[in-house]
Amino acid sequence: MTIATNLGFPRMGPNRELKRAIEGFWAGSVDEAAMLETAATIRKDNWLLQSRLGIDHIPSNDFSLYDQVLDTTAMVGAVPPRYGHEGGMVGLDTYFAMARGTTADGERAGVPPMEMKKWFDTNYHYLVPEFERNQTFTLNSTKAIDEFLEAKALGIHTRPVLLGPTTYLMLGKMADEPDGDPLALLENLLPAYEDVLKRLTEAGADWVQIDEPVLGIDLDDKQRATLGRGIARLSAAGSKLRLMVAVYFSDLRENMKVALALPVSGLHLDLVRGGDELDSVIAKLPESMSLSLGLVDGRNVWRTDLAAAIKVVTHAVKAVGSDRVMVGPSCSLLHSPVDLGNEPDLDTEMKSWLAFAKQKIEEIATITAAVDTAHASPERALAANAKAMAGRRSSARIHRSGVAEALAAITPEMLHRASPFPERRKAQAKVIKLPAFPTTTIGSFPQTAEIRKMRAARARGSVSEKKYQEFLKNEIASVIKFQEKLGLDVLVHGEPERNDMVEYFAERLEGYVSTANGWVQSYGTRMVKPPIIFGDIHRPKPITVTWTTYAQSLTKRPVKGMLTGPVTMLQWSFVRDDQPRGETCRQLALAIRGEVADLEKAGTRIIQIDEPAIREGLPLRGEDRADYLAWAVECFRLASSSVADTTQIHTHMCYAAYDEIIDAISDLDADVLSMESSRSGMDKLRAFDEHPYPNDIGPGVYDIHSPRVASMEEMRERLDMALTVLTREQLWVNPDCGLKTRRWDEVEESLKHMVAAAKSLR
Numbered sequence: 001m002t003i004a005t006n007l008g009f010p011r012m013g014p015n016r017e018l019k020r021a022i023e024g025f026w027a028g029s030v031d032e033a034a035m036l037e038t039a040a041t042i043r044k045d046n047w048l049l050q051s052r053l054g055i056d057h058i059p060s061n062d063f064s065l066y067d068q069v070l071d072t073t074a075m076v077g078a079v080p081p082r083y084g085h086e087g088g089m090v091g092l093d094t095y096f097a098m099a100r101g102t103t104a105d106g107e108r109a110g111v112p113p114m115e116m117k118k119w120f121d122t123n124y125h126y127l128v129p130e131f132e133r134n135q136t137f138t139l140n141s142t143k144a145i146d147e148f149l150e151a152k153a154l155g156i157h158t159r160p161v162l163l164g165p166t167t168y169l170m171l172g173k174m175a176d177e178p179d180g181d182p183l184a185l186l187e188n189l190l191p192a193y194e195d196v197l198k199r200l201t202e203a204g205a206d207w208v209q210i211d212e213p214v215l216g217i218d219l220d221d222k223q224r225a226t227l228g229r230g231i232a233r234l235s236a237a238g239s240k241l242r243l244m245v246a247v248y249f250s251d252l253r254e255n256m257k258v259a260l261a262l263p264v265s266g267l268h269l270d271l272v273r274g275g276d277e278l279d280s281v282i283a284k285l286p287e288s289m290s291l292s293l294g295l296v297d298g299r300n301v302w303r304t305d306l307a308a309a310i311k312v313v314t315h316a317v318k319a320v321g322s323d324r325v326m327v328g329p330s331c332s333l334l335h336s337p338v339d340l341g342n343e344p345d346l347d348t349e350m351k352s353w354l355a356f357a358k359q360k361i362e363e364i365a366t367i368t369a370a371v372d373t374a375h376a377s378p379e380r381a382l383a384a385n386a387k388a389m390a391g392r393r394s395s396a397r398i399h400r401s402g403v404a405e406a407l408a409a410i411t412p413e414m415l416h417r418a419s420p421f422p423e424r425r426k427a428q429a430k431v432i433k434l435p436a437f438p439t440t441t442i443g444s445f446p447q448t449a450e451i452r453k454m455r456a457a458r459a460r461g462s463v464s465e466k467k468y469q470e471f472l473k474n475e476i477a478s479v480i481k482f483q484e485k486l487g488l489d490v491l492v493h494g495e496p497e498r499n500d501m502v503e504y505f506a507e508r509l510e511g512y513v514s515t516a517n518g519w520v521q522s523y524g525t526r527m528v529k530p531p532i533i534f535g536d537i538h539r540p541k542p543i544t545v546t547w548t549t550y551a552q553s554l555t556k557r558p559v560k561g562m563l564t565g566p567v568t569m570l571q572w573s574f575v576r577d578d579q580p581r582g583e584t585c586r587q588l589a590l591a592i593r594g595e596v597a598d599l600e601k602a603g604t605r606i607i608q609i610d611e612p613a614i615r616e617g618l619p620l621r622g623e624d625r626a627d628y629l630a631w632a633v634e635c636f637r638l639a640s641s642s643v644a645d646t647t648q649i650h651t652h653m654c655y656a657a658y659d660e661i662i663d664a665i666s667d668l669d670a671d672v673l674s675m676e677s678s679r680s681g682m683d684k685l686r687a688f689d690e691h692p693y694p695n696d697i698g699p700g701v702y703d704i705h706s707p708r709v710a711s712m713e714e715m716r717e718r719l720d721m722a723l724t725v726l727t728r729e730q731l732w733v734n735p736d737c738g739l740k741t742r743r744w745d746e747v748e749e750s751l752k753h754m755v756a757a758a759k760s761l762r
């Protein structure tokens with residue numbers, strides 16, 4: 001019998017119940033018992049839902065109060081010493097201290113949190129494990145066992161999920177030796193895992209899912225051997241258990257051999273990303289191994305083509321027998337919104353194209369039922385799916401006349417400014433009068449409670465459009481006055497009209513749809529709601545011109561127009577799966593190019609096109625990166641190159657120039673680049689020693705993520721440091737990023753210091 005499986009389910013609950021409970025717990029308004037009760041209810045509802053919809057292998061321990069990597073750190077007792085954990089079970093205090101740091105008062109005052117990093121190529125962030133040389137590990141959390149028993153008590157037999165030991169170590173870092181290799185700790189780590197497996201066996205588990213997504217990235221021989229050794233030891237330890245090793249986000253490529261040699265009972269493949277490998281895996285699949293087919297896309301929101309999926313499953317069943325085939329999502333559904341049923345504003349046709357986590361579970365069950373005679377045949381579901389698929393393929397909403405033609409008409413000249421940068425710099429200096437070391441900010445000013453309240457009132461319709469527009473005008477006027485008073489050189493309008501830098505544009509472009517509840521976990525209780533690109537992108541009318549020109553009308557100093565770049569729009573949206581990402585990005589670039597032209601026509605001299613997401617779009621495999629960077633750079637240039645030499649293009653990135661993409665960043669050929677750098681102590685600027693940045697650049701002089709106000713001297717010191725690798729003509733003075741999360745008093749003091757630092761340099 002073919003088995004319907006799932007790898008993981010969203011944890012926040014259909015209405016983000018967990019977010020509210022945990023944040024209330026942190027704020028002191030929800031007590032611990034009530035918070036844990038909410039968590040238990042979500043787990044129960046998730047298990048019951050999956051069981052009711054027909055999933056045979058339901059995951060447990062996929063739930064987390066913060067992050068599954070942090071859970072693993074607690075499980076193996078790898079609490080960094082600064083949290084003062086003295087062994088034994090890791091309590092909630094310690095757990096949340098690792099996640100968020102501690103506040104200034106109390107016993108363990110002011111301890112910083114663990115570092116956060118992106119989980120592979122997703123927008124989910126995990127807490128980076130910190131190890132010491134010769135560290136040992138012991139079981140310090142029985143969460144995996146507890147949750148298995150919790151489900152069992154509800155009558156649901158689950159498949160516990162553990163993050164595999166090799167992936168866990170590779171995600172971490174050696175605390176005191178930046179070049180140390182955490183994999184050296186494998187032997188020390190394994191006893192803690194063996195302990196968990198032993199206890200899971202005693203609790204009655206049979207299948208255990210071991211996630212080893214590093215099998216989808218570039219590994220060297222030693223890393224591959226370590227992975228094989230780790231899994232072999234776990235197999236031996238849990239001899240009564242059947243282990244399912246799960247790989248996702250990628251195909252296997254040169255790791256296929258080691259994956260197929262693992263002494264385990266099952267291997268899960270991401271067939272959305274690695275479908276081409278299925279036949280070679282089938283050909284070499286050991287008799288003892290089952291194959292879990294990850295056919296339902298866990299990373300995107302589209303309905304699965306069930307007929308096509310069924311064909312794949314039937315093919316696999318013929319080759320290896322129905323007893324050795326499982327059907328599942330490509331990866332954990334953690335990366336999907338929860339339930340399309342929660343979207344009252346989407347029309348029926350749009351809904352027929354979409355599937356969120358709950359709908360994906362239904363799809364998995366339907367595919368499994370269709371290939372298995374033991375189940376009733378799901379005729380109706382299949383017919384509805386076929387109709388929706390055909391409808392989406394031919395819908396006039398998706399293909400807009402003129403867009404394909406516009407893409408085909410892109411010429412090489414459209415990807416270049418008229419003159420090289422040195423000439424542009426001279427031309428710009430003539431019309432934009434700026435002092436040496438010009439000061440500016442990144443775009444947003446504090447998004448106060450009042451601004452958020454007005455925006456919500458407008459969405460509810462409880463404030464008139466006229467009143468709302470007036471409110472924004474007042475905001476902009478006061479932000480302009482504020483900047484003039486402080487003596488900034490290039491001003492901004494402050495972005496009070498924007499909820500989010502991507503959603504704001506998405507709501508004003510055709511081809512996009514926004515959801516009401518399509519939330520996905522970004523880190524901890526922080527959720528994001530990516531808009532959905534379903535069709536050809538078209539900009540029906542100018543988006544930012546009114547506010548930018550209004551701001552400019554209030555001052556003689558130049559006001560910078562503020563746009564979100566095409567790669568960031570793409571990266572922070574759910575994207576269509578019926579054409580390559582690069583193609584969708586080009587459409588976005590053309591729309592932004594139109595906006596740039598309209599701003600320029602309206603008299604805007606300086607236009608910033610933010611691209612904070614370029615780096616995170618990098619493919620997981622080294623060999624795929626050049627291709628990505630080529631189209632990403634091309635899209636930025638397409639968006640930005642139509643302007644005259646005298647118009648100044650800025651771009652912004654929220655991270656320090658990074659060795660791997662430094663050439664690509666230079667290739668963007670923006671006149672001015674502002675970037676994060678103060679948090680990394682300016683040392684990332686060293687990258688410019690070997691690859692001098694050719695145009696102007698503003699390495700952020702203070703960290704906007706912290707309420708701490710840096711002194712003028714500190715900022716001056718950072719500028720001096722920057723001048724050891726940059727020339728005086730190149731250097732701009734600005735913060736690390738936008739100021740929207742800061743308070744007005746913090747912003748005022750910081751910017752005063754910043755302007756003073758620039759003046760002292762002059």
Ligand code: GLN
Pocket residue numbers: 442443444501562610612652653654737738739740
């Ligand atoms: N212009 C945006 C702002 O200032 C940039 C945000 C970002 O870089 N993420 O908020």
Ligand code: ZN
Pocket residue numbers: 442612652653654736737738
């Ligand atoms: Zn930024």
